Structure formats: structure tokens, C-alpha cells
Amino acid sequence: MIEKALYGDKKYWGWLFFLGALIFIGFLAYMRQYTHGLTVTGLGRDVSWGFYIAQLTFLVGVAASAVMVVLPYYLHDYKQFGKITILGEFLAIPSVILCVTFVFVDLGQPFRGLNLFLHPSPRSPMFWDTVALGGYLCLNLLIGFVTLGAERKLTPPPKWIKPFIIISIPWAVSIHTVTAFLYSGLVARPFWMTAVLAPRFLASAFSAGPALLILLCLLLRKVTTFDAGKEAIQKLAVIAIYAMCLNVFLILMEVFTTFYSGMTEHISHFKYLYVGLNGNTFFVPWMWTSSILAIITLILLIPPAGRKNEKVLAFGCITLFLSIWIDKGMGMVVAGFVPNPFGVVAGYVPTLNELAISLGVYAIGALIVTLLYKIVLSVRTSIP
Amino acid sequence: MSIKRRDFIKITSLSTLGLVAIPASELLAEIAKSDTSKSGKKLAMAIDLRKCSKEEGCTDCMDACHKVHNVPNFVNPDGKPNRKDEIKWIWKEHFEHAFHDNKHEFLSEKIKHIEAVVLCNHCENPPCVSVCPTQATWKRDQDGVVMMDWHRCIGCRYCIAACPYGSRSFNWRDPKEALNELNSDFPTRMKGVVEKCTFCNERLARGLQPACVDACKAEAIVFGDIHDSKSDIRKLLSHNFTILRKPGLGTNPAVYYIV
Numbered sequence: 001m002i003e004k005a006l007y008g009d010k011k012y013w014g015w016l017f018f019l020g021a022l023i024f025i026g027f028l029a030y031m032r033q034y035t036h037g038l039t040v041t042g043l044g045r046d047v048s049w050g051f052y053i054a055q056l057t058f059l060v061g062v063a064a065s066a067v068m069v070v071l072p073y074y075l076h077d078y079k080q081f082g083k084i085t086i087l088g089e090f091l092a093i094p095s096v097i098l099c100v101t102f103v104f105v106d107l108g109q110p111f112r113g114l115n116l117f118l119h120p121s122p123r124s125p126m127f128w129d130t131v132a133l134g135g136y137l138c139l140n141l142l143i144g145f146v147t148l149g150a151e152r153k154l155t156p157p158p159k160w161i162k163p164f165i166i167i168s169i170p171w172a173v174s175i176h177t178v179t180a181f182l183y184s185g186l187v188a189r190p191f192w193m194t195a196v197l198a199p200r201f202l203a204s205a206f207s208a209g210p211a212l213l214i215l216l217c218l219l220l221r222k223v224t225t226f227d228a229g230k231e232a233i234q235k236l237a238v239i240a241i242y243a244m245c246l247n248v249f250l251i252l253m254e255v256f257t258t259f260y261s262g263m264t265e266h267i268s269h270f271k272y273l274y275v276g277l278n279g280n281t282f283f284v285p286w287m288w289t290s291s292i293l294a295i296i297t298l299i300l301l302i303p304p305a306g307r308k309n310e311k312v313l314a315f316g317c318i319t320l321f322l323s324i325w326i327d328k329g330m331g332m333v334v335a336g337f338v339p340n341p342f343g344v345v346a347g348y349v350p351t352l353n354e355l356a357i358s359l360g361v362y363a364i365g366a367l368i369v370t371l372l373y374k375i376v377l378s379v380r381t382s383i384p
Numbered sequence: 385m386s387i388k389r390r391d392f393i394k395i396t397s398l399s400t401l402g403l404v405a406i407p408a409s410e411l412l413a414e415i416a417k418s419d420t421s422k423s424g425k426k427l428a429m430a431i432d433l434r435k436c437s438k439e440e441g442c443t444d445c446m447d448a449c450h451k452v453h454n455v456p457n458f459v460n461p462d463g464k465p466n467r468k469d470e471i472k473w474i475w476k477e478h479f480e481h482a483f484h485d486n487k488h489e490f491l492s493e494k495i496k497h498i499e500a501v502v503l504c505n506h507c508e509n510p511p512c513v514s515v516c517p518t519q520a521t522w523k524r525d526q527d528g529v530v531m532m533d534w535h536r537c538i539g540c541r542y543c544i545a546a547c548p549y550g551s552r553s554f555n556w557r558d559p560k561e562a563l564n565e566l567n568s569d570f571p572t573r574m575k576g577v578v579e580k581c582t583f584c585n586e587r588l589a590r591g592l593q594p595a596c597v598d599a600c601k602a603e604a605i606v607f608g609d610i611h612d613s614k615s616d617i618r619k620l621l622s623h624n625f626t627i628l629r630k631p632g633l634g635t636n637p638a639v640y641y642i643v
Contacts (some may be wrong), residue, residue: 115538
């Protein structure tokens with residue numbers, strides 16, 4: 001079945017070679033980083049986590065969002081999702097692989113990574129995150145290939161796969177909760193230490209993920225013969241916008257607690273993001289863009305007429321995805337470090353080297369998505 | 385050779401069990417481990433900032449520590465410290481930075497000009513130890529010193545995120561690029577690992593005081609076991625008003641300051 005990824009037209013191979021070129025550039029950039037050390041990034045003593053870890057955080061959310069198609073189909077028999085559960089699972093797999101890859105490129109001593117398993121540390125959320133992500137990857141690989149394999153043989157999937165599918169549902173929630181726990185238990189970083197962080201992560205994941213899936217389905221309909229079905233796409237849109245409303249609500253909850261209390265420690269981080277602190281205003285235009293994009297999303301996608309028009313829907317999904325990516329994949333991590341434990345503002349801007357490596361990593365993700373989706377399409381079109 | 389499915393499963397399970405036995409027992413030991421033994425020593429430091437501030441511009445403690453521990457000195461071309469890549473185990477911060485929940489607009493001139501010596505606080509409840517995914521940093525049972533293993537550290541920098549005092553530094557590049565004199569009695573580190581003050585555990589093992597304590601010409605740093613009611617540090621703590629950095633966080637730091 002995997003061999004189906006090796007057959008395709010000129011466009012398919014052209015796309016794969018393009019991604020390969022990006023991956024190669026990323027690899028060269030990584031070699032430079034591996035030689036000189038992480039000094040080639042914009043990171044420093046004060047802002048010690050940045051673009052790489054932010055991408056990890058964002059991508060765990062995308063991985064977890066597979067549950068938004070799995071749950072309705074398997075627990076509530078929502079048959080319209082039958083065609084796309086595999087797409088959700090096959091999006092989760094590269095997302096988790098990218099999570100691990102982004103951690104790998106962020107580590108100072110990546111080849112000591114096995115120490116994570118040789119010396120398990122149950123008090124460390126990072127240890128549990130590794131366990132959770134690893135388990136989730138295995139689950140999705142198993143579920144995806146078994147169900148697709150059964151579909152190819154025109155039989156229903158074997159009964160023993162059902163418990164794995166059921167487990168994957170709370171497991172998906174757990175991976176993003178544990179990732180939030182990385183941040184929300186740290187007394188050192190008041191910007192992150194909020195009980196609402198895990199719910200925020202989940203809400204943003206369950207909106208950004210389905211939005212991405214919608215965009216992928218619309219793209220597939222354009223470039224291939226695969227049609228996910230109008231109903232499925234509409235239902236995904238409803239899920240995405242409900243989750244986005246919850247996400248915006250939770251952000252407003254944070255705004256209230258921070259600004260009504262007036263607590264200096266909390267306000268300073270928000271100030272850094274939204275108005276600048278001590279002359280450092282790098283994130284200000286980004287964060288306001290994110291907020292405006294969120295409002296545009298709500299205006300476009302809350303009215304059913306907006307979702308039914310597929311051009312508006314596509315645009316709304318893009319604004320939704322970008323809004324959340326800026327918030328989670330840019331602002332959230334860095335703002336935890338600014339101001340630093342001494343109350344001093346240190347800047348952070350990712351360097352070209354850092355961005356080149358990240359581009360290469362994302363290209364790996366796009367490659368895996370392409371290969372896996374090609375397998376799905378080939379299986380489906382070989383069925384009479 | 386054909387092998388029965390049942391035998392295959394038996395062999396595979398036994399092998400897997402054998403492979404995970406050691407990490408699994410380490411895991412169980414970690415879970416079962418009780419917290420600090422109250423009967424052990426608890427090493428702590430008291431820094432008299434009144435004595436320290438009398439020596440304006442003094443950097444003796446920092447110079448001694450960084451020299452004996454091969455701490456690199458990354459500077460920009462203009463001579464100012466490279467704030468991005470710098471590594472420091474012990475250094476001076478303005479009062480309002482070291483104690484920024486105690487600062488206000490009308491601090492006395494004396495307090496405003498205090499340059500407080502800051503270093504790892506060797507907390508009783510260290511968040512850095514909790515978060516380390518490989519236990520490359522841990523708190524010693526016998527004396528509460530928070531240690532570092534530079535061979536096990538994978539450079540994830542979670543401990544840096546967790547430390548409320550900014551005590552930890554990461555080797556963003558090879559430290560040998562900025563090491564002028566080498567102390568061959570102490571290891572240099574490699575790029576990609578985190579480092580910090582370890583209360584001079586190598587000197588403690590030889591019955592010596594930490595380097596900064598010995599080097600201070602104002603004799604402002606007192607070091608000892610705060611579980612020993614007869615120690616010098618306990619006497620100092622019982623006769624003076626002392627403050628801690630960020631006491632409300634629950635870390636229970638072991639570096640006390642007399643202002």
C-alpha cells in the first residue's frame with residue numbers, strides 16, 4: 001500500500017522535488033547550527049526558547065485536532081465524516097513527527113536524546129509529553145494503516161482496532177494538556193502560569209486543526225478527484241468556529257484577570273505583546289494582526305451564510321489559522337520570557353538560520369502529508 | 385526455521401521485559417523516593433550587602449568563581465558583555481532587579497545603589513530539578529546542593545525556563561572560544577549544555593569553602609549548614625534582618641541577604 005506514494009504525475013513529482021529542495025536547504029542550515037551551536041539563532045540567556053519551541057507547541061495542537069473528526073464518526077456514528085477520518089489521522093502523524101523534529105533542532109545535545117528514556121523522570125512534564133506524543137504517533141500509525149488497509153481490501157476494519165480508536169480520543173486531549181503543563185506549572189513565568197492555559201491550548205487546537213483540514217479538503221478537491229463532501233466540510237466548519245469562539249472567550253478571560261487585577265507581574269507581559277515594553281515593540285504589529293484576524297474570522301464564519309459560501313469559508317479558515325498561529329506559534333512562548341526574572345526586557349527575533357531550519361522542517365511535514373494523502377487517494381480510486 | 389506464533393510472542397515479551405527492566409526500576413525508585421531528609425545538612429549562604437557595598441566596583445567573588453570553574457567570558461567588540469551568549473555563575477545586579485518585587489519609587493539612596501550579588505539559590509524546592517527530563521540536575525540528599533551533570537544534559541533548557549532567579553546559563557557556543565586561562569583541575573563544558581553554580585561541590589569535597597566565600601575581601605559571604613543551630617550562618621540569621629529573592633514562590637531559596 002505504501003508503494004502507492006511512489007506513483008504520480010509530473011505535478012506530483014515536481015511538488016515532491018520542490019519540498020526536497022527546501023528540506024535540503026533546511027538541512028544545510030541545521031549543519032551550520034550544529035557546528036557553531038545555537039548561538040546562530042536569535043535565542044539568548046534571557047529568551048531561551050523561541051521559534052522552534054513555539055512551532056512544537058502549535059503543532060501538538062494540530063496533531064490533537066484529529067480527535068475532532070474521529071470522535072463524531074466513531075462515538076456518534078456521524079457517517080458523513082467516514083471519508084475524512086483518515087485524513088485527520090494522516091495529518092496527525094506528520095504533525096507529531098514535526099513536533100519531535102522541532103525539539104530535535106532545538107536541543108543543545110540532540111544525540112543525547114536517548115537519555116530521556118534511559119533516565120525516565122516522572123516529575124517532569126517534558127518526560128510525559130514525550131511518552132504522550134510517542135504513544136499518539138504509534139496509535140495514529142496503527143489506526144490509519146489498519147483502517148485504510150481494510151478499506152483497500154473492501155472489508156470493514158478488524159474488531160480489535162476499535163479499542164485503539166476509542167483510546168486515541170482521550171489520548172489526543174491528553175497530548176495537548178501535557179504540552180500545556182510544560183508551561184502552566186512554572187512559578188518562574190507568571191505569563192504562562194495560568195490554569196486556563198490547557199483549555200486555551202485545546203480550544204485553539206480544535207479550531208486551527210479543523211480549519212487546516214477544511215483547507216486541505218478544498219485543495220484536494222481542486223487538484224485531485226477526491227471530494228470530502230459538502231456536509232463533512234460544513235460540519236468541520238461548525239466545529240472550527242465553535243472552538244474559535246471558545247478560544248477568543250478564554251483569551252478575554254485572561255485579559256480580564258490581568259487588567260482588572262492590575263497585577264504588575266502579569267500586565268508587563270501583555271504590555272510587551274500589545275503595546276511594547278521599554279521601547280521593544282517587535283511583537284506589537286503581529287499581535288494586533290492576530291486579534292484583527294480573529295475578529296474577521298468570527299464575523300465571516302459565525303453566520304451560516306458565510307460558511308456555506310466556500311470562498312468565504314476558505315478565507316475565514318486562513319484568517320483563523322493565521323490568527324492562532326501568530327498567537328501560539330509566535331507570541332506565547334517568547335512573551336513568557338519578557339520581561340526576564342530581573343524585570344529586564346530582552347528582545348528576540350528569529351534569525352535567518354533559524355527560519356531556514358524551520359522551513360526545512362515544515363517541508364518535511366508537507367512531504368509526509370503529501371505521501372500519506374497520495375496513498376489514501378490511490379487506495380480510494382482503485383476501488384471500483 | 386519456522387517458529388510458532390506463541391513461541392515468538394513468548395520470546396519477544398521476555399526480551400522486551402529484560403530491556404525495560406533497568407529503566408523501569410529506576411522509574412519506580414524515583415517515584416518511591418521520599419523528599420529531603422530533615423536529618424541531613426542543608427548548606428546555605430548569607431550575603432551581607434552592607435559589607436559588600438562598601439567595596440565599590442569589587443568583582444572578587446565573580447572573578448574567583450569564574451576563573452576556577454573555567455567560565456567563559458563572552459564580550460562584544462566594544463568590551464561590553466555579550467548579553468546573548470554570556471555565561472555567569474555569580475554576578476551583581478541592581479537592587480531593583482535582584483529584588484524587583486521589593487522595589488518602589490522612593491527607595492533610599494543607599495538601597496538604590498546596592499549591587500546585590502546573585503547566584504543559584506540552591507532552593508529547598510527547586511523547580512529546575514522537577515522539570516529536568518533526564519535528571520541531569522538534582523538536589524543532593526546529604527546537603528541540599530543542587531548539582532549538574534554536564535554529560536547527561538541534553539540542552540533542552542527547560543530548567544532555564546523553570547528557574548525564577550535567572551541563575552542558569554546555556555552554552556550557546558563552544559565555551560573554549562572565550563576561555564583565556566584554563567584551570568586544569570576543573571572540567572570545561574561543551575556547547576549545548578546548561579550550567580550554574582554548584583556551591584563549589586568539588587571544593588566542599590576537599591573540606592574547603594566555596595571560592596566566592598574565600599575570595600570576598602569584605603568577608604560579606606557566610607556559608608554553612610542552616611540545620612546546625614550553632615553554625616555561623618544561623619547566628620547571622622538570628623541577629624539580622626534578612627530577605628530572600630521572590631520568597632512567595634514556594635521555592636524556599638537558601639541564599640539569604642542582609643540589607
